[in-house]
Amino acid sequence: MKIVVCVKHVPDVQGDRGFTDDGTVDRGQGDGTLNELDENAVEAAVQLVEQHGGEVTVLTMGPADAEDAVRRGLQMGAAHAVHVQDDALEGSDAFATASVLAAAVRRIAEDGAVDLVVTGMASLDGLMSVLPSLLAARLDLPQATLAAEVTVDGGVVRVRRELDHATEVLEAPLPALVSVTDQANQPRYPNFKAIMAARKTPVTTWSLADLGLDASEVGAAGARTRVLEATPRPPREDRVLITDEGDAGVRIAQYLVENRLV
Amino acid sequence: MTAPVLVLVDHHDGVPRASGLELLTAARDLGPVEAVCIGEAGAQAAAEVGRFGAGALHVLTPGTTAPVALAAALARLVETTGAATVLMSSTFENKELAAHLALVTDAGLVVDAAGLETADGGRVVTVQQAFAATWTLRSEVLRPRAVVALKPNAVPATPVDTPFEPTVTTHDVDVSAMRERVVERTPRPTSGRPDLTEAQVVVVGGRGTEGDFSAVEELADVLGAAVGATRVATDEGWIGHEAQIGQTGVTVSPRLYVGAGVSGAVHHRGGMQASGTIVAVNADPEAPIFEIADLGVVGDLFTILPQAAAELRRLRPEG
Numbered sequence: 001m002k003i004v005v006c007v008k009h010v011p012d013v014q015g016d017r018g019f020t021d022d023g024t025v026d027r028g029q030g031d032g033t034l035n036e037l038d039e040n041a042v043e044a045a046v047q048l049v050e051q052h053g054g055e056v057t058v059l060t061m062g063p064a065d066a067e068d069a070v071r072r073g074l075q076m077g078a079a080h081a082v083h084v085q086d087d088a089l090e091g092s093d094a095f096a097t098a099s100v101l102a103a104a105v106r107r108i109a110e111d112g113a114v115d116l117v118v119t120g121m122a123s124l125d126g127l128m129s130v131l132p133s134l135l136a137a138r139l140d141l142p143q144a145t146l147a148a149e150v151t152v153d154g155g156v157v158r159v160r161r162e163l164d165h166a167t168e169v170l171e172a173p174l175p176a177l178v179s180v181t182d183q184a185n186q187p188r189y190p191n192f193k194a195i196m197a198a199r200k201t202p203v204t205t206w207s208l209a210d211l212g213l214d215a216s217e218v219g220a221a222g223a224r225t226r227v228l229e230a231t232p233r234p235p236r237e238d239r240v241l242i243t244d245e246g247d248a249g250v251r252i253a254q255y256l257v258e259n260r261l262v
Numbered sequence: 263m264t265a266p267v268l269v270l271v272d273h274h275d276g277v278p279r280a281s282g283l284e285l286l287t288a289a290r291d292l293g294p295v296e297a298v299c300i301g302e303a304g305a306q307a308a309a310e311v312g313r314f315g316a317g318a319l320h321v322l323t324p325g326t327t328a329p330v331a332l333a334a335a336l337a338r339l340v341e342t343t344g345a346a347t348v349l350m351s352s353t354f355e356n357k358e359l360a361a362h363l364a365l366v367t368d369a370g371l372v373v374d375a376a377g378l379e380t381a382d383g384g385r386v387v388t389v390q391q392a393f394a395a396t397w398t399l400r401s402e403v404l405r406p407r408a409v410v411a412l413k414p415n416a417v418p419a420t421p422v423d424t425p426f427e428p429t430v431t432t433h434d435v436d437v438s439a440m441r442e443r444v445v446e447r448t449p450r451p452t453s454g455r456p457d458l459t460e461a462q463v464v465v466v467g468g469r470g471t472e473g474d475f476s477a478v479e480e481l482a483d484v485l486g487a488a489v490g491a492t493r494v495a496t497d498e499g500w501i502g503h504e505a506q507i508g509q510t511g512v513t514v515s516p517r518l519y520v521g522a523g524v525s526g527a528v529h530h531r532g533g534m535q536a537s538g539t540i541v542a543v544n545a546d547p548e549a550p551i552f553e554i555a556d557l558g559v560v561g562d563l564f565t566i567l568p569q570a571a572a573e574l575r576r577l578r579p580e581g
């Protein structure tokens with residue numbers, strides 16, 4: 001089974017995250033990591049390959065330091081890594097990202113058909129959860145998204161999805177696209193040997209031209225929305241911290257009544 | 263004449279959800295409103311969307327969750343009605359539908375919006391929260407068409423003065439080309455409490471409850487609140503996964519959030535930091551949740567929550 005996992009490099013959620021003056025995510029803080037939710041995607045793919053044979057390719061689109069994201073994927077057990085990098089990609093929205101990733105998946109498929117494309121449930125910087133659907137559409141693949149459980153059997157992928165008002169079991173014929181949630185598995189922590197081995201694996205880098213894409217379709221120029229302003233939320237004012245001296249419950253009740261919250 | 267706005271109204275057996283009524287209210291500022299329901303929705307739905315200003319109700323059948331088939335049906339409606347904007351509530355299912363719909367109608371796409379405005383020239387401007395609600399963004403849709411998924415509680419739902427009597431039309435969803443197969447679908451049992459994403463007040467229990475949610479539930483009942491949880495509590499199986507608030511659970515922005523035995527990890531904050539007022543009870547004075555709590559109380563939730571509930575009952579004996 002040949003699986004491509006899309007992974008994104010994002011600012012560390014524990015770090016100080018922000019926006020630049022032009023409304024794009026500030027990537028200058030230097031504390032980016034592999035999107036935690038994409039670790040679940042890599043783990044799911046590596047487990048499927050351990051069960052059914054085959055190999056995993058990790059794929060990312062992003063600036064130079066996004067290579068860290070695919071490196072992490074290699075450490076977790078991916079066999080190949082592809083990094084799409086091009087100055088023209090700066091400011092790309094989800095539609096452009098989907099077109100570029102779709103072109104890269106097709107290019108990867110030239111060396112043997114891809115059975116499954118796996119993504120995380122969301123990038124922890126944007127939390128849009130729209131890329132999986134856009135990518136499935138661009139690749140004309142059936143989609144089985146938000147999988148809390150994934151199994152493959154006889155050319156069919158089956159997922160269990162926890163939706164807002166229901167639980168669903170969904171099946172799709174391969175090739176298909178699957179997005180996995182953080183419920184799907186516990187991502188492995190690569191050991192020293194895996195980290196050393198991953199160092200030796202080359203990362204393939206493709207530009208837009210390598211993928212036969214035109215710069216006018218991507219980047220900020222092609223974006224369908226534009227950030228007008230980004231402002232840090234002002235800190236909450238008049239915060240009160242009290243220590244219970246036996247009457248804290250009463251004081252909470254009074255606070256709620258005084259502030260017309262009940 | 264301004265172009266109509268299509269509003270996807272989520273419903274439960276033909277009863278519109280509160281989120282749908284909020285959307286109808288927000289849509290009235292943008293143009294004439296036409297409601298859309300997926301799956302059987304009859305006279306009750308028509309009356310209710312009319313009460314909130316919809317002049318038409320489009321029913322898409324059969325009810326399905328297949329985003330591609332639904333997007334195709336909605337795209338046809340966009341075409342026939344000439345709608346410039348499609349609004350829906352920002353649930354995981356709707357976000358997938360929004361993505362496919364924006365793709366086939368060449369529209370700008372915004373999900374998880376917390377507010378909606380129009381700029382000069384009728385362009386849609388949205389407000390969003392980013393990075394665990396530590397940043398606020400305003401963005402502009404650069405296409406003539408916009409698909410916007412709005413979070414619950416973004417706008418209060420208010421009926422129109424004189425209810426509309428919407429025309430009801432039914433449209434087919436073509437599911438014949440669908441490659442995915444739903445093997446099983448189990449609707450989640452309703453708890454009798456308000457829906458978590460739509461509730462005005464939410465009481466949340468974390469690891470500090472050690473699995474005993476009775477104090478959390480008691481306070482929730484006095485407040486008419488929904489009960490939520492951290493991932494630790496749902497992973498432990500103390501409460502269903504649907505109660506998880508945070509970056510990988512549901513996002514809530516109620517008027518009042520009360521957290522008990524919740525440390526305030528960044529993943530959890532991502533789903534609640536936009537709440538109006540935050541009250542936190544935690545035994546550890548260093549707990550990060552106190553950094554964002556309007557009222558922080560250092561102490562034991564097992565004594566404090568029942569005392570608060572009792573005092574509220576005393577202050578409001580009628581409730």
Ligand SMILES: Cc1cc2nc3c(=O)[nH]c(=O)nc-3n(C[C@H](O)[C@H](O)[C@H](O)COP(=O)(O)OP(=O)(O)OC[C@H]3O[C@@H](n4cnc5c(N)ncnc54)[C@H](O)[C@@H]3O)c2cc1C
Pocket residue numbers: 036037182467468469470471491492493494495506507508509510511522523524525526527528529530533543544545546549561562563564
């Ligand atoms: C990719 C990823 C996604 C995640 N997504 C989410 C998410 O969506 N939502 C989420 O919640 N978490 C999420 N998490 C987990 C998150 O990082 C935290 O582990 C979790 O939120 C902590 O839950 P908690 O506050 O209940 O537990 P803890 O952090 O253990 O805090 C328990 C608190 O209870 C207090 N306490 C103990 N006893 C008492 C008492 N008797 N009275 C009062 N206070 C008491 C303690 O002082 C402590 O502060 C995610 C993690 C990852 C890696």
Ligand SMILES: Nc1ncnc2c1ncn2[C@@H]1O[C@H](COP(=O)(O)O)[C@@H](O)[C@H]1O
Pocket residue numbers: 006007008009035037038041059060061062094097101118119120121122123124126127128129130131132
């Ligand atoms: N630039 C990117 N490169 C590779 N994968 C991506 C990229 N952006 C998003 N993804 C994938 O799409 C998923 C959902 O992203 P999003 O729609 O941005 O929340 C992520 O978990 C990744 O698997």
